[in-house]
Amino acid sequence: MPDDKIVKAEDHIPALKEKRRKKTNRRLITYLSIFFILILLVVYFQSPLSHVRNITVEGSQLVEDKKIIDTSMIQTGTSMWQLEISEAESHIAELDEIKEVSVDRNLPSTVEIHVTEHERIAYVEDGDRYVPVLQNGTVLNAISTGSLSADAPVLKNFNDSSKLEAFTNELSKLGDGILNRISEVHYLPENEEENELFLYMNDGIEVVTYVNDFAENMGSYPAISREINPDTPGVLHMKMSAYFESWEEEEVEERLPAEVEQAQ
Numbered sequence: 212m213p214d215d216k217i218v219k220a221e222d223h224i225p226a227l228k229e230k231r232r233k234k235t236n237r238r239l240i241t242y243l244s245i246f247f248i249l250i251l252l253v254v255y256f257q258s259p260l261s262h263v264r265n266i267t268v269e270g271s272q273l274v275e276d277k278k279i280i281d282t283s284m285i286q287t288g289t290s291m292w293q294l295e296i297s298e299a300e301s302h303i304a305e306l307d308e309i310k311e312v313s314v315d316r317n318l319p320s321t322v323e324i325h326v327t328e329h330e331r332i333a334y335v336e337d338g339d340r341y342v343p344v345l346q347n348g349t350v351l352n353a354i355s356t357g358s359l360s361a362d363a364p365v366l367k368n369f370n371d372s373s374k375l376e377a378f379t380n381e382l383s384k385l386g387d388g389i390l391n392r393i394s395e396v397h398y399l400p401e402n403e404e405e406n407e408l409f410l411y412m413n414d415g416i417e418v419v420t421y422v423n424d425f426a427e428n429m430g431s432y433p434a435i436s437r438e439i440n441p442d443t444p445g446v447l448h449m450k451m452s453a454y455f456e457s458w459e460e461e462e463v464e465e466r467l468p469a470e471v472e473q474a475q
Contacts, residue, residue, distance in 0.1 A: 263320060265321040269326070328345075330345065337353055362391075366398070381425035392413050416436055417447065
């Protein structure tokens, strides 16, 4: 065999040593990395760095952020890893205005509270104030006229709490497409027909209907209202059978229920 094809053992030794050295270095680097990571974790858990420093609230409009934070019983300075997340969520969920809630850790030191509130479906007129009513039937504290927004209809003459509860339950069944069209709802307890309602719609149409089956009776309003000229004097009856009753302009005041005239 020619000498140039013979590989001597001593020629392999430097390469083997270098390969072994690199492998040892990689293993050492891995061990050192793990060691320092563990050290950092220990320092983090034992230091104020792992304590709650910020608490944020997202999605709240009806409830003040401070009230939500206080209700959660989460306090700054508490260890991020000693938080009772499910317990905090349960406390917040007990608030009447809250529909859904989630509490999340956002490392290194922030707690995020996300809430979804029940929607306002109406305002009940109470003198010069208005009482917001939520979709779950909860009646909130009264607000001033200046705080009133146009996101829900105003309910007038609902002095009977049982009728108010029954009607708000019907309102909660309506989709936004109909609810947002209603401007005012007048309850007419003195009328011959019990549970009668008189509605002013945002499109200019006036409607007569009942508390009972209100949501079902109003279900066809979008389609029917398209066929009516809002400038035509008259009233749309949304009962078992919907029909439009027109009258001459001089008869308008005579046709309006007394309760509605007084409220105007």
